[in-house]
Amino acid sequence: MTRTEPAHRRRRNFVLAGLGALAIALAAWAILRKPPQKPPPPHPIPVSAVRAQAQDFQLAVTALGAAQAWTSDMIFAQVSGKLIRVNFKEGSEVKAGQVLAEVDPRPYQAVLAQAEGTLKRDEAALAGARRDLVRYQNLQAEGGASRQQLEDEEAIVGQDEGAVEFDRGAVAAAKLNLEFCRILSPINGRAGVRLVDPGNLVSANGSVSSVANTSSAASSAAPTGSSAGSSSSASTGPSSNTGSSGGAGIVVVNQVQPIAVTFSVPEGEFRRLIDASGGFSRPLPVRASSQETGEVLDTGVLSAADNRVDQGTGTVELKARFANPGKRLWPGQFVNVSLGVQDLPSAIVIPLSAVNRGPNGQFVFLVGADNKATMRPIALVAVQGAVAVVKSGVKAGDVIVTDGQMVLSNGSLVRVAHLAPAGSPGP
Incomplete structure (x- = not known):
């Protein structure tokens, strides 16, 4: 026969069972419950930057x-003859008036002697004609000569005067041709490579012959045809000249x-x-x-x-x-x-790579003291090469992102991995 437990014992067991269930529930809750995790801090984005600076800038x-x-002269002979001497060193500096080369002067000395002899002969004839004119003037005054004889004598004097003037011109031309035998530099400059060697025949028209023929040089030494050449031609290029239509010169x-x-x-x-x-x-x-x-x-x-x-x-x-x-x-x-x-004094200059373009215009990313990127609208004065001149939006000392801005947004946390020196155009 089962004996019934006392009531107080049943109540104690019931309480203990409830406490155990509660402990089990609390333990399960403690085990199963996970505390809320905090979101990880954002990783800073590495960027390159440069510090804006104020400097004098020149738009160009x-x-x-x-x-x-500045002046280029092709040196030509102005008389025809045999080139007997070249007096310059290739590639050397030459002075204005310096003798560069010499043409055989003997044919022209002979022509000058002939012209001076002709001048003296005609001057003597003119002096005789003037004395005869004085005599006829006296005779005509005394009735010893006719008017026609006097006029004929005056005509002879005029003819002899013309001959003397012609001879003087021939002497001047012969002296000039003799001077042209010495070929001078018209300017200070640098001589190029020699184009003609001594021993060749040169001509006033720029032609050159390697066959020496002094007789042809003498025949071409006549005053009427030897001074038509030009010793040099100032031009913007060595290919053009004013004294010759072509041919080889002596030097440039x-x-x-x-x-x-x-x-x-x-x-x-x-x-x-x-x-x-x-x-x-x-x-x-x-x-x-x-x-x-x-x-x-x-x-x-x-x-x-x-x-x-x-x-x-x-x-x-x-x-x-x-x-x-x-x-x-x-x-x-x-x-x-x-x-x-x-010239733009104290202009704000930044690398062009720092300038971005958005729907609202141009802007840059500034790095603040809190290492956060801030979008800043800007206006430019000009762009020159890899440099942009800023009109407004940036001041000297601002740190401007030059590389890595494609993944940035306003307020992004950044890390300046490379800060270029002031004035550098940036990467």
Whole structure:
């Protein structure tokens, strides 16, 4: 027979069972419940940046230019004859008036002697005719000579005077041809490669013969035909000349101090140059730089602008003058030309790579003290090469993102992995 448990014991067991269930529930809740995790902090985006700076900046027009001699003279003989001497060293500096070469002067000395002899003979004849004229004048006054005889004697005197004047011209021409036997440099410059060797026959028309023939030189030494040549021709290139239609010269002398650089600019840029120079009344600075290294070779000024626009290319040719003290510019050399148009003092300059374009215009990303990127709208004055000149939106000292901005948004956390030095165009 089962004995019934006391009531107080049943209540105790019930409480213990409830407490155990509660403990189990609390343990299960503690085990199963996970505390809420905090979101991980954002990773900063690595970027490259540069610090904006204020500096004097010059707006310029750039072009490809070619250096050429300021004056280029092709030296020709002005008389025909045998070239007996060349007095210059190839590639050497020559002075204006320096004797470069000599033509055999003997045929021209002979012609001068003949002309001086003829002059003396005709002067003697003129003196006799004048004495006869005085006698006829006295006789005619006394009735011893007719009027016709007197007029005939006056005509003889006039004829002899004309002969003397002709002879004097022949003497002057012979002396001039004799001077032309010494071929002089018309300018200070640098001699090129010798084009004719001594022993060749040279001609006033530029032709050269290797067959020595002094008799032909003597026959061509007549005053009427030997001074028609030209010893030199100042031009913009060695191929043109004013004293000869062709043929070989003796040497080309190029003036390289100063030297010229010619280049062309578009018609639109040409209008800017006119405004910047006041119609070319003020000189504009020009820099010539090496095409290989970008090094500035020399600085000069704009000296001339062509008087027309080339309709085929829509450009205007310009010419700049360089002192060229170090002779770093050489005729025929191609250089990069930068023509200054406007000076901008204390301009804010940043790399062009920092400038972005959005639907509302141009902007940059500024890096603040909290390392967060901020979009900043900007306005530009001009873009020149890899550099942008800022009108508004950026001040000196601002840190501007130059690389990595494609993944940035306003407020992005950034890490400046590379800060370029001030004034650097950036990566």
